[in-house]
Amino acid sequence: MKLPARGLTRDEIDQQLQQEATKDVDWKGGKLWTLVYYAGDDVAEVLGETFKSYLYTNGLGPTAFKSLKRFESEVIAMTANLLGDDNAIGNMTTGGTESILMATKAARDWARDQVPHITEPELIVPVTAHPAFDKAAHYLGVTLKRVPIRDDLRVDLDQLEAAITPNTIMLVGSAPNYPYGTIDDIPKIAGMALARGILCHVDSCLGGFFLPFMRKLGEPVPRFDFTVPGVTSISADLHKYGYSVRGTSTIMYRDGDLRRYQFFSRADWPGGLYGSPTMTGSRPGAAIAASWALMQYLGEEGYLDRVKSTMDTTRKLIEGINDIPGLTVRGEPDMAVFAFGSDDFDCYALSSAMRKRSWDIERLQRPKNLHLVVTPNHESVADQFLTDLREASDEVRDQPATESGEPAIYGALESIEDTSNVNDLILNFIDSLTRIESE
Numbered sequence: 001m002k003l004p005a006r007g008l009t010r011d012e013i014d015q016q017l018q019q020e021a022t023k024d025v026d027w028k029g030g031k032l033w034t035l036v037y038y039a040g041d042d043v044a045e046v047l048g049e050t051f052k053s054y055l056y057t058n059g060l061g062p063t064a065f066k067s068l069k070r071f072e073s074e075v076i077a078m079t080a081n082l083l084g085d086d087n088a089i090g091n092m093t094t095g096g097t098e099s100i101l102m103a104t105k106a107a108r109d110w111a112r113d114q115v116p117h118i119t120e121p122e123l124i125v126p127v128t129a130h131p132a133f134d135k136a137a138h139y140l141g142v143t144l145k146r147v148p149i150r151d152d153l154r155v156d157l158d159q160l161e162a163a164i165t166p167n168t169i170m171l172v173g174s175a176p177n178y179p180y181g182t183i184d185d186i187p188k189i190a191g192m193a194l195a196r197g198i199l200c201h202v203d204s205c206l207g208g209f210f211l212p213f214m215r216k217l218g219e220p221v222p223r224f225d226f227t228v229p230g231v232t233s234i235s236a237d238l239h240k241y242g243y244s245v246r247g248t249s250t251i252m253y254r255d256g257d258l259r260r261y262q263f264f265s266r267a268d269w270p271g272g273l274y275g276s277p278t279m280t281g282s283r284p285g286a287a288i289a290a291s292w293a294l295m296q297y298l299g300e301e302g303y304l305d306r307v308k309s310t311m312d313t314t315r316k317l318i319e320g321i322n323d324i325p326g327l328t329v330r331g332e333p334d335m336a337v338f339a340f341g342s343d344d345f346d347c348y349a350l351s352s353a354m355r356k357r358s359w360d361i362e363r364l365q366r367p368k369n370l371h372l373v374v375t376p377n378h379e380s381v382a383d384q385f386l387t388d389l390r391e392a393s394d395e396v397r398d399q400p401a402t403e404s405g406e407p408a409i410y411g412a413l414e415s416i417e418d419t420s421n422v423n424d425l426i427l428n429f430i431d432s433l434t435r436i437e438s439e
């Protein structure tokens, strides 16, 4: 394929854009239960308009773009306040993965400087922690150890403690983890880190802009933030429950000295003095400005309203699902993210039956479960979802275990112990994504 010889008209392009969008899942209609955190047309308008007016700006040049310097500093200061320490300091990044990469880079370089006898640094994370930690460890040459969770779906503290070695530089807890929405015992994890003089990162990519408001609403929220002694860094995503545009997260540090290890500089490059706070070189100014504008627009009240309605919807869904014979919500989720499954029938067959009813529900594995990330956008569809879920459960309840089709493939993949072939499949799939299909 080549560039079109002459540019298309705006109408021609719009037509194609609209046509292609019809192939996507109906996320705006609340059919998708992951990936998108839609908080209303007014929010979209604030983001879109701000994005447009800051479209070409670049956060790599804070002296050229004093506006962005102000917006990023203020987003970080507001985030620090939400996370329990006005003196915490950080940076905006392009997402949870970059924030976690940055926390790991800071930890690695802190260890090189402060505990240089450690030549093979290790991170210890719960088995439920996001694969961004594996990615960070892989990119940065750090060893990652995963420890199991207990029956309550929070990390097993005894096993975590037993996994610590003289090479351990950082312990990690999630607030909450993605699969189950449960918060690990952060005070205990941070206490173990503090006692050994090592770092403790809290992955609050999901909860960072949700849990503080839940707490303000008087909901019981386990302690997870900088008020916990020993927590040294926290990742909190703006593009999840911060409701900002894709490509926005924060990485926060209790201590500016630790943050310095995150930075990168090059003093002798012919292109000039070069310094960059995060992973990317150029930084999307439009996303920084849009996040700032949105936080100003929503204010505490706007976030509280959305968190309240989302928690009301979550409780309705949890109750409704537990009411359907054979279905159970797993553990006691701490916020609006949770897993549910069945000990009686194949929940993957249930997700296929729901897909026929146009719902897109994610599948978890080891063990098999289904997954919901509830957002303000789901309030209006929760009743229909439950009605369809009941009907779909009735449909699959007495089905014999499927021997072919999608559930069977998933089932087979799940039972494979050596995952190297499955990894190959995943890599082949990713490889195929940017190749143009011949129709």
Ligand SMILES: Cc1ncc(COP(=O)(O)O)c(C=O)c1O
Binding pocket: 094, 095, 096, 097, 098, 130, 132, 174, 176, 177, 178, 203, 204, 205, 206, 237, 249
């Ligand atoms: C708990 C948690 N951490 C990290 C991430 C990674 O975030 P991103 O996809 O923005 O890189 C996610 C994404 O869902 C998450 O749920």
